[in-house]
Amino acid sequence: MQEPHWVCATNLLGPSVFSLGATGFIQQAGSVVNDYNGDGRSDLALFDNNTPSTGSGQAGAWYIQTLSGTQVLWAASWGWPGAQPVPGDYDGDGVSDIAVFDQNTGAWSIRTLGGSVEAWGVSWGWSGAEPVSGDYDGDGLDDLAVFDSNTGYWYIRTVSGTILVWALPWGWPGAVPVGE
Ligand SMILES: [Ca+2]
Numbered sequence: 001m002q003e004p005h006w007v008c009a010t011n012l013l014g015p016s017v018f019s020l021g022a023t024g025f026i027q028q029a030g031s032v033v034n035d036y037n038g039d040g041r042s043d044l045a046l047f048d049n050n051t052p053s054t055g056s057g058q059a060g061a062w063y064i065q066t067l068s069g070t071q072v073l074w075a076a077s078w079g080w081p082g083a084q085p086v087p088g089d090y091d092g093d094g095v096s097d098i099a100v101f102d103q104n105t106g107a108w109s110i111r112t113l114g115g116s117v118e119a120w121g122v123s124w125g126w127s128g129a130e131p132v133s134g135d136y137d138g139d140g141l142d143d144l145a146v147f148d149s150n151t152g153y154w155y156i157r158t159v160s161g162t163i164l165v166w167a168l169p170w171g172w173p174g175a176v177p178v179g180e
Pocket residue numbers: 034035036037038039040041042043066
């Protein structure tokens with residue numbers, strides 16, 4: 001279920017698009033970045049990327065709480081040392097999912113906070129590729145995207161496997177892709 005939210009917009013298409021003068025607010029379906037409990041507010045999320053040296057802590061664990069201190073997720077194991085967190089709303093329910101990109105293999109693994117696995121070890125990328133998840137086809141579901149910082153090429157597919165772009169040149173060696 002998509003949580004509607006309001007965005008500030010300008011009447012670029014003409015004054016009749018909405019009746020609030022030159023600028024107003026329009027309702028748009030979509031999700032707030034890093035909103036893990038669906039309340040429309042971004043939450044504080046941590047991913048433990050360290051191998052514990054003392055026996056305490058847990059590598060690859062996620063810890064999430066709201067700004068007001070409500071615990072959303074505590075020590076949920078989804079990842080490992082060397083995994084890169086790439087959260088997003090990959091199933092389009094309006095709530096961010098926890099996801100990692102394996103910098104060693106280029107594999108993506110995604111699950112909901114409730115524990116449903118959306119993708120496990122899906123190969124899209126390679127060692128050294130830069131993951132840049134986002135909704136590139138506008139269907140409300142975040143997609144798997146990587147940027148090759150050696151060539152400046154983009155590679156994007158949906159979670160279900162439809163290839164959106166393959167080796168699309170946009171960038172140059174050393175450019176830094178900016179995700180959501
Ligand atoms: Ca939230």
